[in-house]
Every structure is written in C-alpha cells, then in structure tokens.
Amino acid sequence: MKLQDLVRPNIWNLQPYSSARHEFEGEAEVYLDANENPYGAAFSRYPDPLQGELKKVISAYKNISNQKIFLGNGSDEAIDLLIRIFCTPGQDEILVLPPTYGMYKVCADIADVRVNECLLTKDYQLDVQNIRRVLTSRTKLLFICSPNNPTGNLINHEQVSEVLQFFKGILVLDEAYIDFAEEGSWLTRLDDHPNLVILQTFSKAWGLAGIRLGLAFAPKAIIDLMNKVKPPYNINLLTQQAALQAIKDHVQDKNDQVDEIIFEKTRLAAILNDRPEVLKVYESDANFLLVKFVDPIGVFKHLRADGIVVRDRTKTPLCQGCLRITIGTPHENNLVIKSLNELN
Numbered sequence: 001m002k003l004q005d006l007v008r009p010n011i012w013n014l015q016p017y018s019s020a021r022h023e024f025e026g027e028a029e030v031y032l033d034a035n036e037n038p039y040g041a042a043f044s045r046y047p048d049p050l051q052g053e054l055k056k057v058i059s060a061y062k063n064i065s066n067q068k069i070f071l072g073n074g075s076d077e078a079i080d081l082l083i084r085i086f087c088t089p090g091q092d093e094i095l096v097l098p099p100t101y102g103m104y105k106v107c108a109d110i111a112d113v114r115v116n117e118c119l120l121t122k123d124y125q126l127d128v129q130n131i132r133r134v135l136t137s138r139t140k141l142l143f144i145c146s147p148n149n150p151t152g153n154l155i156n157h158e159q160v161s162e163v164l165q166f167f168k169g170i171l172v173l174d175e176a177y178i179d180f181a182e183e184g185s186w187l188t189r190l191d192d193h194p195n196l197v198i199l200q201t202f203s204k205a206w207g208l209a210g211i212r213l214g215l216a217f218a219p220k221a222i223i224d225l226m227n228k229v230k231p232p233y234n235i236n237l238l239t240q241q242a243a244l245q246a247i248k249d250h251v252q253d254k255n256d257q258v259d260e261i262i263f264e265k266t267r268l269a270a271i272l273n274d275r276p277e278v279l280k281v282y283e284s285d286a287n288f289l290l291v292k293f294v295d296p297i298g299v300f301k302h303l304r305a306d307g308i309v310v311r312d313r314t315k316t317p318l319c320q321g322c323l324r325i326t327i328g329t330p331h332e333n334n335l336v337i338k339s340l341n342e343l344n
C-alpha cells in the first residue's frame with residue numbers, strides 16, 4: 001500500500017510550522033530572527049529543531065542514515081505522533097497486543113482512535129492467526145513491544161516477519177528494552193520493510209530517563225512526516241547536550257551498567273525462584289522481572305511498608321498474581337530479598 005493511502009489527508013497536506021531556525025542554515029554574525037533575549041547566556045537561543053549534531057552522532061553509533069532517525073520527547077512522543085499522523089479520530093484503528101505497554105492505548109484513547117486488542121498467547125508470544133483475524137482495513141498501526149513490557153520476553157522474530165508479510169499498515173516495533181536482550185535489534189532489517197517503525201529510548205539502558213529522549217527509526221518518508229507534525233523545538237538544548245555527551249563519552253559506562261543489571265537480574269531470579277511465596281519467575285530479556293506470587297498483594301504491601309515500591313500487574317490480562325520488579329543496584333536488590341525474608 002502507498003504511504004499516502006495510510007496517512008490522514010490533513011497531515012499529508014499539512015503546511016508545517018516553519019521555525020526561524022528551520023529556515024536558516026549555516027552560521028551568521030547576528031541573529032535577530034527568533035525574538036530571543038540577546039543578553040541571555042548559554043541557553044538564550046532556541047535549540048536546533050532537527051537536532052543535526054546529535055543525529056549525526058546517533059547515526060554513526062547506530063550505523064543508520066540520519067534521515068531515518070526521529071528524536072522525540074521520550075519515545076512516548078513518537079507513539080503519540082504516529083497515532084496522530086496515521087489515524088483519523090473516530091474512523092481509524094490501532095491494534096495492541098496485551099499484556100503490553102499502556103501508552104499505546106492511552107495515546108489512542110486521547111486521540112479518540114479506536115483500540116482493538118488481541119491477547120498474546122499464554123507464553124506471551126504473538127497469536128498470529130488471531131492478529132490476522134482482527135485486523136481490518138481501518139487498522140493503521142500495530143504495536144509490538146519486544147522485549148515486551150510487562151512480561152520481559154522477546155517476541156519471536158519469525159512471527160514478527162510473518163505479520164510483516166500480511167499487515168498492510170505500519171508495524172511499530174517498540175524496542176525500549178533491546179539493550180538488555182540476548183537477540184539484536186531489528187534495526188539492521190529496517191530497509192527490508194517500508195512499513196516498519198522501530199522505537200528505542202535513552203530512558204532505560206542509557207540511564208537517562210530524566211532527559212526525555214526517545215528515538216524512532218523508519219524509512220525517510222515516515223520520518224519526514226513525524227518531523228512535519230512535531231512541535232518545532234521538541235528536544236530542548238539541555239537534552240541534546242546530555243545525549244551528545246552520553247554517546248561521546250559514556251558508551252562503556254552504559255555497557256557496563258547493562259552487564260551489571262543483567263548479572264543482578266539472574267541473581268535475583270535464582271533467589272526468587274527458590275522462595276515458597278513465589279510461583280513463577282518469567283524469563284526476562286529486559287531490566288525487570290515479572291514474578292507470580294501466591295499472595296501478590298500481600299507481598300506488594302509488605303515491600304511497600306519496607307519502603308520498596310514495585311509495580312502491581314495483578315489486574316493486567318494474563319498477569320494475574322504478578323508483580324513487576326525493576327532490577328536495581330545490588331544493594332537495592334538485597335533490600336528486596338531481605339524484605340521477603342521477613343515475610344511471614
């Protein structure tokens with residue numbers, strides 16, 4: 001299907017806001033084009049709306065053309081933009097595969113876009129036949145999260161490929177947790193699929209949730225649409241600087257932290273597996289564990305009383321009895337174990 005047939009006509013025809021910094025390229029001596037305060041110091045100027053310098057560094061690090069990169073105020077912004085670009089309110093639909101990340105549905109609900117759901121299988125993989133069955137000609141976006149939140153598992157690559165073969169809309173593959181996974185990213189296959197968008201983030205492995213920086217990788221035509229619709233200065237200067245510094249100076253730190261988190265995850269999983277109040281620790285390719293307890297709410301309250309907050313997922317489909325526990329520092333994980341030891 002042609003991209004134009006998938007995009008909302010008002011977005012396809014949109015004349016985007018053209019910011020002062022958008023229209024001018026290169027260096028000038030005097031900038032009187034954006035109503036800034038000439039006396040301000042380091043942050044008096046608007047940031048680069050298309051984040052050229054940062055994208056150049058990301059492009060080299062990820063080995064992908066900078067024309068195929070969109071940067072958002074968290075990957076949540078990319079999710080929101082994709083829904084607004086492709087789905088006409090009250091008319092088009094998205095398909096989500098619970099149990100999964102909640103923002104796909106929330107963003108669609110806010111945009112008044114219908115959300116269809118197709119549960120994952122009992123082992124949290126794609127129910128491909130059912131997905132095929134519930135897709136309609138109005139399904140513009142299908143969100144697949146791999147490794148999936150809150151279950152932690154990778155989604156089988158062959159199944160994703162299968163869906164890509166018959167789904168005519170845009171498949172959004174959310175790889176927020178991919179740095180913790182055994183298998184690699186789909187980024188290397190982006191060019192094989194004109195309707196694939198891959199989301200990643202600086203919030204997890206990079207340890208930069210506070211700067212709010214998410215990435216979308218997609219064919220240039222889709223990235224162009226995202227840039228057309230985004231707020232002009234969506235990535236502030238502090239964020240651009242912090243991310244630049246992270247990629248230039250802290251890749252090794254990031255990798256070391258990922259290794260440490262994976263090591264701690266294995267340790268915590270083994271300890272939890274041996275505990276009588278634990279029914280199951282699910283395999284995880286992310287930085288958290290989904291754990292099924294005999295009395296999950298009792299455990300939740302007990303941990304809470306000890307000052308430890310975990311995520312209650314007991315009401316999430318296919319996650320009955322489960323808490324989601326983020327892997328912390330060795331000290332923090334020991335506090336979880338100590339608290340559980342005192343459970344009676």
Ligand SMILES: Cc1ncc(COP(=O)(O)O)c(C=O)c1O
Nearest residue numbers: 074075076101149176201203214
């Ligand atoms: C699967 C998934 N996607 C996206 C996000 C949002 O990430 P960001 O902080 O980049 O908005 C999260 C955050 O928890 C997530 O779990």
